[in-house]
């Protein structure tokens with residue numbers, strides 16, 4: 640937006656994969672969080688989504704707003720905006736927090752002033768989420784790492800795990 644006033648001296652900019660849609664927030668962001676909800680997992684096609692939460696007043700579209708497509712889940716009270724050209728999720732809005740917008744951390748090129756230290760909806764976490772288990776090189780496949788099979792689960796009779 641030519642002539643648009645900047646609300647802060649420091650901004651962090653982000654863009655979708657094709658570059659058509661560009662946004663920015665004033666930094667530091669309000670917070671950053673990992674969302675383990677099934678809805679976000681599906682919408683973003685990943686184990687969990689990491690968002691940067693910004694006050695709406697500190698958020699701006701810089702370019703390509705006309706390329707955005709929105710999906711509103713009325714029951715959940717959420718609206719997700721994504722680039723219709725390349726499919727990149729760009730914005731996640733929740734009716735319960737109308738003054739905030741959530742932007743996928745991954746679209747930002749640089750720092751946002753907040754580390755993602757908060758986890759939401761952990762009860763919905765996918766059981767296939769990678770949690771930092773030890774990895775080893777896979778023989779014959781350069782660049783591929785894998786998790787060695789886990790040891791057999793402890794028997795229910797293991798006194799350590801009896802209730």
Ligand SMILES: [Zn+2]
Pocket residue numbers: 655656657658659660722723724725726727
């Ligand atoms: Zn795009």
